[in-house]
Amino acid sequence: MAAPESGDGNNGAARMVTLISSDNTRFEVEAAAASLSQTLQLTILDGGGGGGDGIPLPNVDSATLSKVLEYCIKHAPAAANGGAPNATAVDRAELERFDNEFVNIDQSVLYSLIMAAHNLEIEGLQSLVAKKVADMIKGKSPMEIRRTLGFPDPTPEEQAEMNAHMLEYGWAYE
Amino acid sequence: MDLPRCTTDRLSALPDDILVSILEKLSSTREAIRASVLSRRWAKLPFQLPEPEISIMEFLPSDSQLYELRAAQLSRAMESFRGAVSTFTSRTGAQAKTRCLKIEFFLSDGRTSILQRLADKNNVGALQFAIRTTVSKAECDEKLMFRYARHFHEFMAATSSTFPLLTRPELKNLWFGSDDLVAALAMCL
Structure with a gap:
C-alpha cells in the first residue's frame, strides 16, 4: 500500500490529524503516528481527523494521551517499514533503549497507559506495558507481589484464602 | 512501600483481558498461577490464558x-x-x-x-x-x-x-x- 504523504519526513508535507483528549486538549500529530492505533487508523483512512474537526477520545485524558503519542511518534518510522525488517541494529537498539526508559514510570501511569493502548488497539504499547508489569511480579512471593502492586496487607480472612490457594495449587509453589 | 490507594484502584479497574495479557508475559503458567493468589478476582485469571x-x-x-x-x-x-x-x-x-x-x-x-x-x-x-x-x-x-x-x-x-x-x-x-x-x-x- 503506497503512502506518498508519509515519505521521507523532510518535506514538511506529512498529513496531520488532530486528536482531542477527554479533558478537551487538542493534539496535532502525523497521521502515520496516530495510525499505530488500529482504532484510529480506520478513521484516518476514511479521511477523518483533519482540518478543524479532530477525533475525540473521550476515554483518554491529556496526560495519558501525550504519553501514548510519545510512543507512537517514536515507533511510527519502524512501523511504516512493515515492522522494520530493514532496520539497522542501531535503530533497534535505540528503540529498545527508548522502550525501557519509557515504561520506567509510576504504576498508576502504567495502568492508564495499558488501558489506553487496549482501547486504541496499539498492540506494541500494550505488550510493552504488560511486560513491564509482569517483570515487577516475576520471582516474587505472594506477599511481595501484594506489596509491589500496592495491595494492603491481607486481612485474616484474605490470608486464609491465600493459604487455601497455595494448598490447592501446591504444584505451582514447589 | 506505600503506594497511594488510587494505584490499586486503577489496577483493579483494568478489564480481565488486560490482566490476562500481563499474566501471559510471566515466564511460565506456573508463575501465573502463583500471581493469581492476589485476590478472588485474580484467582480466576489463569483459566483465561x-x-x-x-x-x-x-x-x-x-x-x-x-x-x-x-x-x-x-x-x-x-x-x-x-x-x-x-x-x-x-x-x-x-x-x-x-x-x-x-x-x-x-x-x-x-x-x-x-x-x-x-x-x-x-x-x-x-x-x-x-x-x-x-x-x-x-x-x-x-x-x-x-x-x-x-x-x-x-x-x-x-x-x-x-x-x-x-x-x-x-x-x-x-x-x-x-x-x-x-x-x-x-x-x-
Missing part, C-alpha cells in the same frame, strides 16, 4: 540431569505434573477459556488416565503434546526400544479419543517404524 503450558521439565529438581533421574524424583515430578494438568482440565463450562493446552511429558506406563480425561471433558479446545523419554539415544538399546514401543502403543490405545484434539503432536527422542507413525497420524484425523 489462551495457551497455558505445562511441562514435566519444570518439576524436575533444578540440579538433576534428565538422563540420570532417580525413580523418586521422577514420581514426585509426575505427581506435580498431574496436579498441574488437572488444574486446567477440571474446570468446566464458562470458567474455562483454554484454547490450547500445551503439555510436555515422559512416555511410560500407568499415567494415561489424566490424558484420557482431557478428551472426556469439553473444556479444552485443542491440545499440544510433546512426548519424550528419559533415556539418551546412546543408552537406548533394543530392550528399551521395545519397552517404549509397547508404552507408546498402550498410550495410543488408552488415549485414542484424545488424539483428534491434538493440533501439534511432537515426539522427542523417539524412533518410529513407518507403520507406527502412520497409525499415530491416522488417529489425529
